[in-house]
Amino acid sequence: MKTRGILRFALSEFRLNLRDPAMTFWAIVFPALVIGVMGAVLSQPMPEEEFGGLSFAGYMLPGAISLVIMASAFIGAPITLTTYRQTGVLRRLRVTPMGTLSLVLGFSMSQLVTMIVGMIVLFITAALVLDVGVAGSWAGLIGVIFLGMVTMLSLGGAIGSVARSPGSSMAISWIFYLPMMYLSDMWVPIAVLPGWLQTVAKALPLTPLNTLLRDIFFGRPLVDPWRIAVLAGWAAVGILITRRFFRWE
């Protein structure tokens, strides 16, 4: 294992993410902006009774957290991967002693760090304009966010491996992401969907992430542990597809 090389590669790719205006905007600035605007519009800190008297943060933050994860892991990472393949960066990296596993680890770490920075900016913004009321456990929140990042990153890797060009990678990402925005408990509560659509929605990778996050914000008990299994299952699917279809050139 090439610890030094992995860390330097991760740091370098993270820095390149910050040099990419699109990545910086969608993964770090935009989610915080959404929460900032929401916080400014909603003048009172606690919702009316019709919202159940629960915190706004519990309604808003799961969606914003998903925005960070999806922008970096599900859309950004596969674009970077396909661009690197198309321009020969992957070929160049391959003729070093690093080896596939070290390169994959380094690249994944760079995306995780990007998402963590996005989360920090998001939570600071939320603390300034809303009340970040986490009724459940912070450890649980961090654990679920981390699992969500890993799952979406593995699916991003799968998209980047199957897609032949940055354009087609973007198309594939959006084909999956757009319906998930409406079906996955992100901004629209899953309870308003018809029954059969709820069944479909619950199988999507983004739904358990949002539902788990919301439950933790509201301090609800973990009634459905299978949601964690659905997330982990999608992570496994992503890793298998990546292993099967990854190409250097």
Next chain:
Amino acid sequence: MNHVIKCFGVTKRYGELVAVDEVSLDVEQGEIFGLVGPNGAGKTTLIEMLEGLRVPDSGSIDVLGLVPSRSPSKLQERIGVQLQTTSVQPKLKVREAVSLFASFYEHRSPNLDQLLEMLSVRDKANTQFRKLSGGQKQRIAIALALVNDPAILFFDEISTGLDPQARRAMWDLIRSIQSQGRTTFMTTHYMEEAEALCDRVAVIDHGRIIALDTPRDLIRRFASESRISFRIENGEPAVAALEALSGVTCVDASNERFSLHTKDDSATIQELVRLADANDFRLHEIQTATPTLDDVFLLLTGRELRE
């Protein structure tokens, strides 16, 4: 002789196509070894097998005592590679790229700034890769190939797309790499480059090595004829008299211009001057052309266009 690369009977097939066919060759330590051939002859497939990127179907390869396909990481530690159509991350700055790639190796070149200095890109250290010229990008490719202080360098068409000045600068660079005691294995499709730079040249076509020798011996063996051409203003010498000159094998006459093909250019010239004196005609616009590796290449691989 200490051979740092040994190939024996190396073959690689892609379906029906035999890309590399029973290639055997040895490369000596410290030499610049050139692989030349038409497009699609198998140059890149062969060099990529030596680098451990492709696995031969049969035959054996030994590079620095290692089997490339079996221990690619160990091999990569000790060689430097420049590949065709590769790039580094476009927004990576030159110094960042060099120190990133250096971090991938156990053994690193001690002074990376000195490396940038040697490649005349020190003043570009803080420039992003995408903003460099073609020649600068190729020099960065060499810098990245040198960060681990390698024993062997592999260059695949390194001067393709460079202007004549940048190409000459590249040659000087490769010579200075050789003077550091490193071995260079390079492919090129510029015969002029192979002739100027390489200690030995292998000509590959349809996956087979069809000739392998020093450039001078290749020329001596395959293209021994020089050409002497001139114009005569007063009078018309008999073609038979020209054909009778020592060494001449063939005479072309067209547009008042004569062209002698000769196996012995110095003897032919002496007799030609004597012939002109004796018959009182003057030679104008005399040109002599000695054979080059280009002639050898065209002779061996034919003139029809590939691809």
